[in-house]
Amino acid sequence: MADYRRKVYGCWLGKSIGGTLGGPHEGKMQLLELDFYDPVPTGAIPNDDLDLQLVWLAALRAHGPAVDERVLGDWWLRSLQYPFDEYGIAMWNLARGVEPPISGQFANHFSHCMGAPIRSEIWACVAPACPGLAALYAYCDGCVDHGGEGIYGEMFFAALESAAFVIDDREQLLDLGLEMIPADCRTAGAVRLTRELHAAGADWLTARERILERYGDINFTDAPQNIAFTVLGWLWGENAADGMCKAVNCGYDTDCTGATLGSILGLLHGPEVFEPKWVDPVGDEVVVGWGVHHCEVPRTLQELSDWTLELAHTILEANDAPVRIGEATDLTGLQVDASQPVELQRRLERHDWxxxxxxxxxxxxxxxxxxxxxxxxxxxxxxxxxxxxxxxxxxxxxxxxxxxxxxxxxxxxxxxxxxxxxxxxxxxxxxxxxxxxxxxxxxxxxx
Structure with missing residues (x-):
């Protein structure tokens, strides 16, 4: 249990560090040259990448494993007031009775964007070593305000992050994440291209150019290009700090790429992967944005980790998962099932309208x-x-x-x-x- 909690805390700490690194540069589509925070913060900055997951945490505490797209849609109307892009369109649809998953598709020109892939960590952390279950919850979440690539990106990250509790091989984790999403989607193609370029010995600047040539979009929040930049930072990064900087230096949706890679690295290696000079400026406080209302949230990352652990016990047991979290938990030799759950297959097959x-x-x-x-x-x-x-x-x-x-x-x-x-x-x-x-x-x- 101690190792599980260490990884969860590392995940949330990395989310805070990476989001604070990239946040001030969000939307800059040119190549950047960061090697540290700029400006250097005096605390973490609020970020919707975490805000929405805090609301989902409250929904899980209220409803337990029964949380699905309808429950999350209700909580969206109750506790979230961000009007931007896909968020605003989903709110408009939900408020007039358009239910998920159609709420994420109807009249939504941002359905393939990053608003969903940025909130995968909660599902991985409450379903550790259960990538299919994490991907199912990620689908239920993503379809509230997205369709297509936005959903696939969240499923991809949730699955590999869930598996990262027991698997530390990067290539195996990427393979597993790809198993959860359609092979012909743009997100899968962008990830495959990034891996091919790395295997061929290309430098990261060349890789960025190739990604943009094939998957670049005029909307800086379009998901495939940013998911590829996150993977780029992971593959080419010499350490956690260098990886986050490379992901952010690709530009575009920089708070998302930095925060997601930070969470992956923190989950894989624990909080000690981040040097004190990166941790000290952000601290342990959970800083909540103005768009979260009527929702109890944890005050610190330590408290957030404790709440996450409590929920994981319940969700794993309710779903008859092959792993339990306890004092004597031994994950040695645990085989991770990389197949899609039947319920997820049904939702994907019948997703459109x-x-x-x-x-x-x-x-x-x-x-x-x-x-x-x-x-x-x-x-x-x-x-x-x-x-x-x-x-x-x-x-x-x-x-x-x-x-x-x-x-x-x-x-x-x-x-x-x-x-x-x-x-x-x-x-x-x-x-x-x-x-x-x-x-x-x-x-x-x-x-």
Whole structure:
């Protein structure tokens, strides 16, 4: 348990150090020349990279292992007020009843950005040595305000960070992280390119140029380029400080690249990997940004580590994980399962414009998936094919909507119930119309 806590503390300390190093230079897209903090701080600076994870920590303490995308969406509206980019769009969607994962996709031009990959550590730390479980929680988190690359980046980092509690081989960790995300996504491609350049003996400046040539984006927060810069710092860094500086010196979303690499190195090697000259300026205080409200947060990184440890006990036990944390815990020889959990596979397969809900119907517990096959918006006279899939006992199914919609059953196949929904010409400008699925006599509402 002492070694686990040491790694957790190293993770949070590295997050603070790297974020404080990169924070003042966020958005600078040119090559930088940092070798230390500039300016030298008199304490850690607030960073949304940590802020959102503090809210998720509170959600976990309130709900335990049952936390999923709906719970996190509720906590977002309750405790977060950051209006920037994907955060603001997700808040707008959630506030008008658009639920995750669609809240992260609909009208969101920032769905592939760094707001999700920066908050992977909490899931790794509460699911140590369980990369699939960490990636599942990361998906539930990321889909609240992201789609595609934003989600994949968080899953990638959460998986490798979880495995880093028991594996210290860098290449093996990168392989494992890639196993959790689609091989053809841009994030996976950017990571592979970075590794290929390192293996070929390229210098880090050349690697940066090649990454930008193939994966560069005009938006400095686009995820693949920044994830590649984080990996670049890890591969080319001569030590923790040099690695963080190289990642940040690539420019772009510098607080994110520095903070994420700092957390990985602190988790792998413990807090002692950071020299005192890097630790002393930031201290142990948890500094919270202005956008966090109505949420109890730890006051120090030590307290944050203690709260994390308490949650890990509960989450590992509830998920029947192959590892437990205790005084006699021995992780020697533990085999890390690098496969995707079935629940994660289902979510990824049905991610686009699909909602999921559990219902206790008359014939037994049932999972209802409703596929909208497009954005959750219809113009007057427009129609859309809706797919309903049940997992559980065979039951009657009926789609219901308000009087402004006409619903025509279309049969189905392979366990899918299909119908066509058409918006009336007089649908009006009402901002929200609810759909409901009647399953075995039990109503299952979808906003």
């Amino acid at each position: 699909t909602l999921r809900q559990e219902v206790q119907a008359t014939a037994g517990a049932t999972t209802v998936w409703i596929g909208l096959n497009g954005p959750p918006a219809l113009a007057p006279g427009e129609e859309r094919v809706i797919d309903i899939r049940l997992e559980g006992p065979r039951q009657t199914v009926e789609l219901q909507a308000g009087g402004a919609f006409a619903i025509t059953p279309r049969g189905g196949e392979d366990g899918i119930h299909r119908c066509v929904v058409q918006a009336g010409e007089d649908i009006g400008a009402a901002p929200r119309h609810a759909l409901s699925v009647e399953v075995g006599g039990c109503s299952c509402p979808f906003s």
